[in-house]
Amino acid sequence: MLDHDKTDGDGTGQSGKGVWKSGKGRGRATPKGRQYDDVALAEVRALLGDRPRRRDLLIEFLHLIQDEYGHQSAAHLRALAEDMRLSMAEVWEVATFYAHFDPLRENDPVPPDLTIRVCDSLSCELAGSETLIAALESGHDPAKVRVLRAPCMGRCDTAPVLEIGHRHIDHATPELVAQTLEAGDLHAVIPDYEDLAAYLAGGGYVRLTDLRAGGDWQAVQQTIADSGLRGLGGAGFPSGKKWGFVRGNAGPRYMAVNGDEGEPGTFKDRYYLERVPHLFLEGMLIAAWAVEAERVYLYMRDEYPAVLHILATEIAALERAGLIEPGYVDLRRGAGSYICGEESAMIESIEGKRGLPRHRPPYVAQVGLFGQPTLVHNIETCHWIARILREGPEILSSVERNGRKGLRSYSVSGRVADPGVHLLPAGSTVRDVIAAAGGMADGHVFKAYQPGGPSSGLLPASIDDVPLDFDTLQPLGSFIGSAAVVVLSDHDRARDAALNMLRFFEAESCGQCTPCRVGCEKAVKLMQAKIWDTGLLEEVSQAMVDASICGLGQAAPNPIRLVMRHFAEEVGGGVAPMPDSDGYDTNDALDG
Ligand SMILES: Cc1cc2nc3c(=O)[nH]c(=O)nc-3n(C[C@H](O)[C@H](O)[C@H](O)COP(=O)(O)O)c2cc1C
Ligand code: SF4
Ligand code: FES
Numbered sequence: 001m002l003d004h005d006k007t008d009g010d011g012t013g014q015s016g017k018g019v020w021k022s023g024k025g026r027g028r029a030t031p032k033g034r035q036y037d038d039v040a041l042a043e044v045r046a047l048l049g050d051r052p053r054r055r056d057l058l059i060e061f062l063h064l065i066q067d068e069y070g071h072q073s074a075a076h077l078r079a080l081a082e083d084m085r086l087s088m089a090e091v092w093e094v095a096t097f098y099a100h101f102d103p104l105r106e107n108d109p110v111p112p113d114l115t116i117r118v119c120d121s122l123s124c125e126l127a128g129s130e131t132l133i134a135a136l137e138s139g140h141d142p143a144k145v146r147v148l149r150a151p152c153m154g155r156c157d158t159a160p161v162l163e164i165g166h167r168h169i170d171h172a173t174p175e176l177v178a179q180t181l182e183a184g185d186l187h188a189v190i191p192d193y194e195d196l197a198a199y200l201a202g203g204g205y206v207r208l209t210d211l212r213a214g215g216d217w218q219a220v221q222q223t224i225a226d227s228g229l230r231g232l233g234g235a236g237f238p239s240g241k242k243w244g245f246v247r248g249n250a251g252p253r254y255m256a257v258n259g260d261e262g263e264p265g266t267f268k269d270r271y272y273l274e275r276v277p278h279l280f281l282e283g284m285l286i287a288a289w290a291v292e293a294e295r296v297y298l299y300m301r302d303e304y305p306a307v308l309h310i311l312a313t314e315i316a317a318l319e320r321a322g323l324i325e326p327g328y329v330d331l332r333r334g335a336g337s338y339i340c341g342e343e344s345a346m347i348e349s350i351e352g353k354r355g356l357p358r359h360r361p362p363y364v365a366q367v368g369l370f371g372q373p374t375l376v377h378n379i380e381t382c383h384w385i386a387r388i389l390r391e392g393p394e395i396l397s398s399v400e401r402n403g404r405k406g407l408r409s410y411s412v413s414g415r416v417a418d419p420g421v422h423l424l425p426a427g428s429t430v431r432d433v434i435a436a437a438g439g440m441a442d443g444h445v446f447k448a449y450q451p452g453g454p455s456s457g458l459l460p461a462s463i464d465d466v467p468l469d470f471d472t473l474q475p476l477g478s479f480i481g482s483a484a485v486v487v488l489s490d491h492d493r494a495r496d497a498a499l500n501m502l503r504f505f506e507a508e509s510c511g512q513c514t515p516c517r518v519g520c521e522k523a524v525k526l527m528q529a530k531i532w533d534t535g536l537l538e539e540v541s542q543a544m545v546d547a548s549i550c551g552l553g554q555a556a557p558n559p560i561r562l563v564m565r566h567f568a569e570e571v572g573g574g575v576a577p578m579p580d581s582d583g584y585d586t587n588d589a590l591d592g
Pocket of ligand 3: 119120121122123124125151152153154155156159160161264265266
């Protein structure tokens with residue numbers, strides 16, 4: 001790696017001065033380990049500019065290198081380690097953890113200039129992503145174009161979806177890819193949205209300003225509690241209550257906003273951010289005010305480049321308008337890792353580390369970011385905080401259906417006529433959700449559904465009268481999670497959908513606990529057999545539920561168990577015949 005010509009001039013390979021002694025009378029020409037290259041160091045320093053070399057900014061700096069060079073060479077990583085006074089191992093372990101980074105060893109080939117990431121999560125698989133991947137792989141020279149599989153990009157309503165550079169292609173086909181490459185613009189398309197001026201004109205930020213001038217945080221907390229708002233990241237914790245827990249711990253306190261939205265099938269956060277970002281921002285600032293947060297860290301997934309642009313623009317506008325101090329909201333970019341949506345893993349990632357979920361207790365409300373009490377909220381939760389405070393708690397509490405109160409933003413995709421985000425009463429059943437989504441797609445008969453992301457597994461069409469809300473699905477071995485409803489039809493097999501889900505968990509498991517890491521891998525193998533070894537799968541499932549640290553490993557068995565319970569005919573003695581398929585054919589895998 002060391003470029004002798006450029007670094008030392010005497011051919012010793014030594015970039016610094018002096019002889020490195022390792023004992024009396026004995027010396028080495030260089031310090032131990034990889035040596036840094038002066039040219040690479042200068043390049044890294046030019047990229048980083050005068051940014052502070054803080055440990056928590058490591059992922060931001062890795063992005064700078066990846067964006068500039070399309071990969072991270074061993075020389076640049078070593079130089080970054082040098083410049084940040086970190087060990088190479090620390091930099092390497094972080095760079096290799098995230099899917100959107102391409103760290104290279106010394107002799108690794110440099111990836112092609114162009115990367116196409118094709119979503120292969122459930123809704124895209126239903127819409128033919130396997131055929132699309134095969135066509136793209138055979139239609140492009142691998143030396144020039146790299147075709148990669150990627151998990152859900154939060155655009156399931158326009159499946160199948162792919163991304164070239166920062167440009168997403170909805171309803172993707174090889175022809176659309178060719179047209180996009182021909183046109184050459186690989187930037188994200190920024191949608192029309194309500195900017196700061198428009199939001200202010202509609203009375204925006206009056207509530208925040210009033211509260212800051214003399215509001216009572218406990219009264220605000222009560223208003224949130226009266227509305228019945230619960231955390232919309234999936235866990236459903238009563239939102240108001242959290243503020244008291246965080247405030248119960250001595251400051252400084254922080255707020256971390258969860259914009260990871262990685263649960264396949266979920267795109268509600270993106271929906272709101274691409275339309276009304278200031279409702280979210282005002283709600284976030286009200287929550288930050290309520291817990292007296294010193295600073296807000298806004299963690300946004302890298303799969304949403306348009307949202308990142310909108311947020312950067314509007315945060316700068318808030319600073320200019322004097323509504324926040326410069327730097328008060330620190331926008332952080334994820335790097336392609338589902339597990340970083342788990343709140344303690346997100347906090348690790350904001351600290352510049354691998355996204356490994358932490359053991360609890362202590363909870364992040366007690367010991368969170370940088371060891372301090374931290375309030376974590378999902379994007380949509382903040383959106384509703386602003387709406388409740390602007391429009392009153394009745395906006396949620398007055399809506400009732402099937403004995404449930406409130407509203408839910410269902411992300412609906414799969415075999416429905418009108419996929420998209422549908423805001424419905426929280427007591428809606430899957431029949432209501434399908435009706436709101438225009439009914440079943442032409443030629444499809446309702447067979448099964450994923451009620452809330454792969455973590456919620458699959459339920460059969462016969463269970464169609466249960467409100468899709470918090471606490472209603474647990475007795476069925478499922479839960480609503482992020483309300484990502486994917487509808488399957490008589491064209492699909494439940495077992496294939498479950499396999500897709502487990503493949504996702506296998507790829508995204510952080511690997512720190514054995515039951516989850518090995519369990520996902522083992523399950524994926526077992527689920528490809530024509531006849532499932534249900535006893536062994538149940539044993540694996542139980543071990544995962546009992547001994548996994550976080551929700552990923554604990555919920556990953558749900559699709560397995562629910563398919564064994566409700567679709568036994570597909571995994572038992574005879575494999576259910578494959579119905580007419582739209583490119584969703586896993587017979588090959590089953591034969592393996
Ligand atoms: C594996 C896993 C993935 C998660 N992914 C997300 C996510 O992408 N976005 C999110 O807001 N919450 C996610 N959560 C839930 C968070 O841990 C946390 O409960 C939530 O961000 C808290 O905010 P809320 O109370 O406003 O919902 C995930 C949890 C687990 C276990
Ligand atoms: S359950 Fe899985 S994802 Fe969660 S900490 Fe363990 S290995 Fe990581
Ligand atoms: S974008 Fe492909 S499944 Fe969500």
